[in-house]
Amino acid sequence: MPASGPDVVGRVLLISGPEEFLAERHVQAARAAVRAHDAEAEVSDAAADQLTMATLGEMAAPSLFSSTRCVVVRGLQDLPEESAAGLVEYATSPAEDVGLVLVHGGGQKGTGLLTKLRKLPTVTEIKTATLKPSELPRFVGHEARQHGARIAEDAAEFLVQAIGQDLRALSAAAHQLASDFTGEPLTLDKVKQYFGGRAEAKSFVVADAALSGRTAVALEELRWALDNGTPPVLVTSAFAGGLRGLARYRSAPRGMREADLAREVGVPPWKLRTLREQVRGWDDRGLAHAIRAVARADADVKGQASDAPYSLERMVLTVTGLRS
Secondary structure, eight states: OOOSGGGTTTSEEEEESSOHHHHHHHHHHHHHHHHHHOTTOEEEEEEGGGOOHHHHHHHHSOOSSOSOEEEEEEOGGGOOHHHHHHHHHHHHSOOTTEEEEEEEOOSSTTHHHHHHHHTOTTEEEEEOOOOOGGGHHHHHHHHHHHTTOOBOHHHHHHHHHHHOSOHHHHHHHHHHHHHHTTTSOBOHHHHHHHHSSGGGOOHHHHHHHHHTTOHHHHHHHHHHHHHTTOOHHHHHHHHHHHHHHHHHHHHSOTTOOHHHHHHHHTSOGGGHHHHHHHHTTOOHHHHHHHHHHHHHHHHIIIIIOSOHHHHHHHHHHHHHHHOO
């Protein structure tokens, strides 16, 4: 991770890999490093599929207010072929007052461009890999420490079982626990108090009910969860994680052993039974529309709409209505 402004300014930072949550953290760290180097630095974002060398030149050009810029280009795998050569040429000799951050989402698309960028001495790469289920409790422990708390190993394992494998949801849960038990060790009992059992129904319960088509149960659990302080972002994260699990399960090769299938899908083995039951009501079109509905609700609860409960209820109704 960039430690100071000069590590980013005048260079190209390449962030690659499928884990969006970790990638976004590196983007924010790069922005912070540039602003630490120059408090007046300007920051701009662009989607790679819309990027031309002309637009990159405009974003990187000095403004009236600051000569230092941080330019973030997301979705590098979608960069138009005609722009690739120009981007590599720029990366060979980047502007000395510009920090260029390129985000590639992993996969095979755009790997030729990655190979060329990786060979340049001006490019620093940070790779984000999807965490294995066995690594998630350690991730929870790290998140708790970031907020000044310590969580017991069994408590971290229980939190992963309760929340699931979505890193954003796990991070938010660790933050919530650290905030509510300031200066106290996070024990298994404390985690169960927030995330265990029917009486403490949380976001993952809402998501499982909705993805199984149980609309009334999902709405009831949602209202209970919100009334008892569940952050709306945990709900959208649980839905996003559940839909990703269903999509991976649908596309996984058939005939695999349980343990291999769980690794392929990225869930603990006990979750496969739930996925088998849920997937019967879903096709590719329904999943695609549901993912878009969850993304819209996620944007709403993060500030684009004033009524988060309404946005979440609409999401639940939309998702359950898309089940075939």
